Amino acid sequence: AQSVTQLGSHxxxxxxxxxxxxxxxxxxxxxxxxxxxxxxxxxxxLLLKYTSAATLVKGINGFEAEFKKSETSFxxxxxxxxxxxxxxxxxxxxxxxxxxxxxxxxGTSLAVNP
Amino acid sequence: xxxVTQTPRYLIKTRGQQVTLSCSPISGHRSVSWYQQTPGxxxxxxxxxxxxxxxxxxxxxxxxxxRQFSNxxxxxxxxxxxxxxxxxxxCASSAGPGADETQYFGPGTRLLVL
Numbered sequence: 001a002q003s004v005t006q007l008g009s010h011x012x013x014x015x016x017x018x019x020x021x022x023x024x025x026x027x028x029x030x031x032x033x034x035x036x037x038x039x040x041x042x043x044x045x046l047l048l049k050y051t052s053a054a055t056l057v058k059g060i061n062g063f064e065a066e067f068k069k070s071e072t073s074f075x076x077x078x079x080x081x082x083x084x085x086x087x088x089x090x091x092x093x094x095x096x097x098x099x100x101x102x103x104x105x106x107g108t109s110l111a112v113n114p
Numbered sequence: 115x116x117x118v119t120q121t122p123r124y125l126i127k128t129r130g131q132q133v134t135l136s137c138s139p140i141s142g143h144r145s146v147s148w149y150q151q152t153p154g155x156x157x158x159x160x161x162x163x164x165x166x167x168x169x170x171x172x173x174x175x176x177x178x179x180x181r182q183f184s185n186x187x188x189x190x191x192x193x194x195x196x197x198x199x200x201x202x203x204x205c206a207s208s209a210g211p212g213a214d215e216t217q218y219f220g221p222g223t224r225l226l227v228l
């Protein structure tokens with residue numbers, strides 16, 4: 001069965017520093033992959049998605065993610081963190097062997113320090 | 115297009131009561147998924163409905179049930195509420211299988227069980 005691991009439940013960076021949030025999946029078949037962001041007291045907002053068209057995916061708010069099949073990874077990056085990036089980030093994978101149900105990571109809380 | 119709407123936004127109930135939450139998907143979307151979100155547990159998948167039929171189901175007790183109407187609106191019901199049911203309940207809509215499966219989330223219903 002498909003599983004998703006987000007390394008680091010809490011990540012702290014300084015404003016202007018690189019943001020790197022890690023996500024690894026377990027399936028050998030490249031599935032659909034998603035990154036979502038959740039701001040306090042809100043629902044989840046789609047940041048970006050991978051659909052096999054390109055391995056480097058650009059999303060909203062300056063975020064991007066690179067799909068690496070050999071590493072079964074889909075890490076999220078942003079070159080320069082902004083205070084407004086402080087939020088919870090979730091990685092999700094579509095499981096083709098399970099009616100394409102989305103399998104979710106536990107989330108990474110990003111703190112941005114001034 | 116209007117986004118996913120959920121009602122009510124906040125709810126306080128006591129143990130043993132039942133509750134019904136409502137979700138209106140994005141116009142044209144035929145699939146609705148429900149999630150329970152609690153601190154430390156992340157997003158727990160409850161169920162997914164497509165064209166009024168339950169397509170996927172998570173590992174929740176039978177006290178949790180749902181349904182979808184012909185206009186794609188969905189409701190979920192929790193009977194005999196327990197303290198542990200206190201959570202943010204999120205609804206997400208998508209076009210459905212075979213189409214764009216990206217899920218778009220509503221703001222959630224925050225349920226507090228006393």
